Amino acid sequence: MSDVTIVVATKDREGDLRRSLRHHTVPVVVVDNASADGTAQVAADAGARLVRLPRNLGAAARNVGVEHVTTRYVAFADDDSWWGPGALDHAAKVLDAHPRTALLAARVLVGKEERMDPVSGGMARSPLGRPEGLPGRAILGFLACSIVVRRDAFLGVGGFSELLHFGGEEELLALDLAAAGWGQAYLPELVIHHHPAKGGRDHQWRRRREVRNRLLTAWLRRPLSALAQEAAVSLRTPDGRRGMADAVRVLPSVLRARRPVPRAVARDRARLDGY
Known part of the structure; x- marks a missing residue:
C-alpha cells in the first residue's frame, strides 16, 4: 500500500484531467473548483476520490484535498501533469530517511519533447547549497505541480494561501515552511511530466497575477527593503504596473497579517534575488 496520495486541483479541464488521471499509479483526490463541465464524471470513471467545492478557491483547493488524505505524504499534480514511474515510492523513502525535510521538488519535463x-x-x-541532513540542494521555491510534501508539515503552516489564488502561490508556502524550521530540497531523480495545452491560456493575466502575488508575499513575509526592490522591478513593464495596482487594492486587507520570516530565512531568500 502506497504511503503517498496525489491531490489534483482542477476547474473546467475535463479533457486534460481525463488524459492525466490514467497515468497515476497511487490513490488520487480530485478537488473540483466549482467546475461547470464533466469533471465529476471524469474523476468517477478514473476511480479517484472527488471533493466538489461550491466556489473556486484557487490553489487553496489543494489544502482541502490534503485534509481528505490519510497518508503521511502528499504529491501534487495539475490536471495536465503526472508523476514518472517509481518517483513517488522513492520520494516516500527519502522523506522517511530525512525527518526534518518537509518538501521534495521534482524535475519537470515539459511536453512530448521532455524539455x-x-x-x-x-x-x-x-546557491543555497546542500545543508547537512537535507537529501538534495536546498530551495525556497518550486512549481506546485512538482512537489511531494509531508502532510503534517504542510497543514501545520496553513498550506497554500487563498489570498494569492493562483499564479506564484508557491513562494509564500516555501517561506512559511522554512520559517517553521523545515527543510526543502530539489531531487532531480524525481520526475514529473507536464503537458500544458498550447492555447487557451491568458499569459498576460498570468504575468500580472504573478507580480501581484510576489508583492503581497514580500509584504507578508520579507523585509521592507525586499518589498521596495520588488516594487521597483514591477514598475518596469505594463503588466508589472497592473500587477502592482492589483496588489495595492488588496493590501488594506492584509496590513495586520505581516509576519516577517526569521533573519536566516530572509538572508537565504535574498541570495536568490540576483540569481
Missing part, C-alpha cells in the same frame, strides 16, 4: 522546465534548471543551480 526540462526552466524552474527545474534554476533549482538545480540553487
Whole structure:
C-alpha cells in the first residue's frame, strides 16, 4: 500500500484531467473548483476520490484535498501533469530517511519533447547549497505541480494561501515552511511530466497575477527593503504596473497579517534575488 496520495486541483479541464488521471499509479483526490463541465464524471470513471467545492478557491483547493488524505505524504499534480514511474515510492523513502525535510521538488519535463522546465534548471543551480541532513540542494521555491510534501508539515503552516489564488502561490508556502524550521530540497531523480495545452491560456493575466502575488508575499513575509526592490522591478513593464495596482487594492486587507520570516530565512531568500 502506497504511503503517498496525489491531490489534483482542477476547474473546467475535463479533457486534460481525463488524459492525466490514467497515468497515476497511487490513490488520487480530485478537488473540483466549482467546475461547470464533466469533471465529476471524469474523476468517477478514473476511480479517484472527488471533493466538489461550491466556489473556486484557487490553489487553496489543494489544502482541502490534503485534509481528505490519510497518508503521511502528499504529491501534487495539475490536471495536465503526472508523476514518472517509481518517483513517488522513492520520494516516500527519502522523506522517511530525512525527518526534518518537509518538501521534495521534482524535475519537470515539459511536453512530448521532455524539455526540462526552466524552474527545474534554476533549482538545480540553487546557491543555497546542500545543508547537512537535507537529501538534495536546498530551495525556497518550486512549481506546485512538482512537489511531494509531508502532510503534517504542510497543514501545520496553513498550506497554500487563498489570498494569492493562483499564479506564484508557491513562494509564500516555501517561506512559511522554512520559517517553521523545515527543510526543502530539489531531487532531480524525481520526475514529473507536464503537458500544458498550447492555447487557451491568458499569459498576460498570468504575468500580472504573478507580480501581484510576489508583492503581497514580500509584504507578508520579507523585509521592507525586499518589498521596495520588488516594487521597483514591477514598475518596469505594463503588466508589472497592473500587477502592482492589483496588489495595492488588496493590501488594506492584509496590513495586520505581516509576519516577517526569521533573519536566516530572509538572508537565504535574498541570495536568490540576483540569481
